[in-house]
Amino acid sequence: MHDRSVEKARWLRDLRRFLPLRSQFVLSGNTRDLQMHEIVPGEVTAAPLSRVLPDVLKAAGYAQIAWFDVLNGFRDIEPGDGSCLTRLGLMPTGGAAAGGIDLLSTTLERHVTADGQPSALIVDFASRLVARNDALSPAEHQLFSRALILSHAARARPAGDKRLPFFNTVVWIVDKEGDLPDWFLIGNPKIRHIPIGRPDHLARKSMIRSLVRGLPGAQDAEQSELEKCTQAFVDETEGLLLLDVSAVAQLARSEGVQFDRIGDAVRRFKVGVTEDPWRKISRDKISSGEEFVRRRVKGQSHAVTHMLDIVKRAVTGIGQSPRGGRPRGVVFLAGPTGVGKTELAKTITSLLFGDESAYIRFDMSEFSAEHSDQRLIGAPPGYIGYDVGGELTNAIREKPFSVVLFDEIEKAHPRILDKFLQVLDDGVLTS
Structure with a gap:
């Protein structure tokens, strides 16, 4: 090239x-x-x-x-x-x-x-x-x-x-x-x-420019479309090696992923999921979500309205990071016991995935000890359980598209809360 x-x-x-x-x-x-x-x-x-x-x-x-x-x-x-x-x-x-x-x-x-x-x-x-x-x-x-x-x-x-x-x-x-x-x-x-060092965006872009031309549908595309695909490919592969980038292009060719849907190939390479569950969610179901939620959660109109706004942005992709790393939505539900915080989380899970049990729940009262953060991300090198991984990182690897509920988070040790800065900002947590 x-x-x-x-x-x-x-x-x-x-x-x-x-x-x-x-x-x-x-x-x-x-x-x-x-x-x-x-x-x-x-x-x-x-x-x-x-x-x-x-x-x-x-x-x-x-x-x-x-x-x-x-x-x-x-x-x-x-x-x-x-x-x-x-x-x-x-x-x-x-x-x-x-x-x-x-x-x-x-x-x-x-x-x-x-x-x-x-x-x-x-x-x-x-x-x-x-x-x-x-x-x-x-x-x-x-x-x-x-x-x-x-x-x-x-x-x-x-x-x-x-x-x-x-x-x-x-x-x-x-x-x-x-x-x-x-x-x-x-x-x-x-x-x-x-x-x-690992390849930066300039190295990836230099390689991707030639790879894009071999993707399905790229031969007849306009130059502006190819440039748009190139930039999307570069953004989606942040943190990947050049070998990984080449493998993504090979996967796209072997599975017939069109060049303008290169994000699908990257997702399949990263998490092994063929279909994007977000694209399966019915827009009509979300637009009428308020009626669905209010059948189960009584009152709390302010919380319900804001929660549904976040869900609509998540489904439509409005306001999402171009690099696609951040969580689709982050919500803190605060209030006394029995007002419907956990029920609202279950209801939103049911609205998105059709099954209220499709969420990953952590009872944070079990994480009150100082070193209990190791349960989430795994033990450090040299300690027993290092090769097992963490409960949170393992759960997300198994179910990359899910609602994660941290129940009673105020009872967790403050050291645990430090871990969530990188999760909420970049969507990254390494075991």
């Missing part, structure tokens, strides 16, 4: 800037996603890191690039004829050579101290080199001790026509920074940690 508006990602700019200054790099974060990559000036495409990183290093002036992971051993990426591996003392077959952590340790030293043209060694899935970060095996300890010493011993030397300084660079690709031993990475001035 052609797009001159896309700036190189921050991690790419940092890597290029520090290549002459640091001998080793640690890339962490969104390493398994697609990355926006300028293959030629003005032409940008989405490619995996395994393609982008060698291209960047080659463009920077590295003549030889080797790749290692614990499953496949060593591969010669550039020039690809095995000469890079031979130079490292390996015996390649078809441009590849088997090897484990012990061989990586010895090869690392040969690589860093090698003469000749500048080279790079990329260690992928480096998080899997260590079984337990706080109890390294002898082989693991030797590997990172050697890497630590080599990071300080490495010296840059001039290479290429411009005689620019080059190290024989080592790049570690990890899931998160803490996967490597602290004593190896933290406070080491010879190693640069570069986080790879």
Whole structure:
């Protein structure tokens, strides 16, 4: 795709800037996603890191690039004829050579101290080199001790026509920074940690522009309609990876979702619901909702009127966030016991979904203890029940379209109420 508006990602700019200054790099974060990559000036495409990183290093002036992971051993990426591996003392077959952590340790030293043209060694899935970060095996300890010493011993030397300084660079690709031993990475001035962030709206928009053209119905659409679809697609995929965005487009093509209904494909990808329950709700039923409600809730005309206004806005979509993240409606019902607060919530549920039991109810008097918020979102890492999730997050995952009733919320611990700010504002709560 052609797009001159896309700036190189921050991690790419940092890597290029520090290549002459640091001998080793640690890339962490969104390493398994697609990355926006300028293959030629003005032409940008989405490619995996395994393609982008060698291209960047080659463009920077590295003549030889080797790749290692614990499953496949060593591969010669550039020039690809095995000469890079031979130079490292390996015996390649078809441009590849088997090897484990012990061989990586010895090869690392040969690589860093090698003469000749500048080279790079990329260690992928480096998080899997260590079984337990706080109890390294002898082989693991030797590997990172050697890497630590080599990071300080490495010296840059001039290479290429411009005689620019080059190290024989080592790049570690990890899931998160803490996967490597602290004593190896933290406070080491010879190693640069570069986080790879999730794609922003510019990266998603650059990719989506080309994806939109392949959606059902887009071939005969006007340019203005395609731009509108592109913007909607970008807004709906806030927080998703580029791999997810590509998967949404594939889902739309496979299920015949028209380009102007791309929000349906995003919803199906996120929550697995084919039909939008909001579109099934009868407008006539809602317009005559006051009569339906007053058959069950006597009096409370002020509360009923305001509740029905919120329901009408929810069904019609008026006033909704373009990103679609917020709850369709948020209501606080206040009053003494027995005036119909819970009954009104049940009645609205019945009006929307045809079943008054279709709501998710939490008796907040059960959440009066300080740490009871863990019941809603799950226990923190390292505690019993961490892998189970929270009662609220699990319930919403099972029934993404529902009415959630927090009964007697004033009896909950104040710490619980802090959790609702992000729920009411962005519709986000992570277990």
